[in-house]
Amino acid sequence: xxxxxxxxxxxxxxxxxxxxxxxxxxxxxxxxxxxxxxxxxxxxxxxxxxxxxxxxxxxxxxxxxxxxxxxxxxxxxxxxxxxxxxxxxxxxxxxxxxxxxxxxxxxxxxxxxxxxxxxxxxxxxxxxxxxxxxxxxxxxxxxxxxxxxxxxxxxxxxxxxxxxxxxxxxxxxxxxxxxxxxxxxxxxxxxxxxxxxxxxxxxxxxxxxxxxxxxxxxxxxxxxxxxxxxxxx
Ligand code: SAH
Numbered sequence: 001x002x003x004x005x006x007x008x009x010x011x012x013x014x015x016x017x018x019x020x021x022x023x024x025x026x027x028x029x030x031x032x033x034x035x036x037x038x039x040x041x042x043x044x045x046x047x048x049x050x051x052x053x054x055x056x057x058x059x060x061x062x063x064x065x066x067x068x069x070x071x072x073x074x075x076x077x078x079x080x081x082x083x084x085x086x087x088x089x090x091x092x093x094x095x096x097x098x099x100x101x102x103x104x105x106x107x108x109x110x111x112x113x114x115x116x117x118x119x120x121x122x123x124x125x126x127x128x129x130x131x132x133x134x135x136x137x138x139x140x141x142x143x144x145x146x147x148x149x150x151x152x153x154x155x156x157x158x159x160x161x162x163x164x165x166x167x168x169x170x171x172x173x174x175x176x177x178x179x180x181x182x183x184x185x186x187x188x189x190x191x192x193x194x195x196x197x198x199x200x201x202x203x204x205x206x207x208x209x210x211x212x213x214x215x216x217x218x219x220x221x222x223x224x225x226x227x228x229x230x231x232x233x
Pocket of ligand 1: 071072073074104105106107108109110111112124125126127128133134135136137140
């Protein structure tokens with residue numbers, strides 16, 4: 001709503017892009033795009049700035065939306081239904097599947113005006129220290145975007161192997177036997193009893209939760225070491 005600082009507009013675009021959000025709408029901005037400072041602060045999220053929609057007033061911006069949630073640092077004289085950031089993120093994520101939803105931010109200096117609050121179904125306040133509740137606009141956007149990301153992307157495939165890709169116990173046992181064999185062939189000074197060192201190595205590899213592929217790489221290295229030793233002897 002009427003952002004005054006180009007840096008904040010860029011910061012909001014960056015906050016959105018890091019959390020997989022893309023539809024930025026500016027209402028009566030005092031910043032006109034393209035703007036050098038906005039682009040600089042967007043740092044790689046310029047596409048969101050290029051595609052930003054600009055409207056003259058809030059009513060035009062939200063006309064297709066069926067859920068509108070406002071963000072405010074302040075208590076209001078006439079209180080409005082409140083949600084926590086997590087509840088808001090959950091609602092926005094769920095209801096965005098059925099149509100347009102909006103999360104509305106106020107101007108840097110004045111925040112949301114009362115007529116704007118009246119357009120909102122709910123208000124959200126990001127909890128802060130009681131002595132200073134007013135976050136920077138882009139910081140508030142980042143926190144809300146993060147909450148939405150947590151709620152809507154919980155099932156994004158991560159770098160962790162899927163369950164079936166973890167090496168199984170049988171594979172791990174064969175690996176430990178192989179490792180012990182190689183250590184013996186290298187005359188590696190095994191502790192007495194040797195089982196203690198092996199137990200510590202088992203603990204080390206257990207912490208790593210190896211995938212099948214990683215296990216194969218380690219087995220390959222052990223075999224290469226054995227071949228190297230055999231050639232030397
Ligand atoms: N002086 C203004 C603060 C504006 S900060 C006021 O008193 O309202 C700019 C915008 O960032 C706010 O309008 C709101 O959308 C968001 N914001 C800042 N701090 C927030 C908080 N603690 N909780 C929710 N939104 C916040």
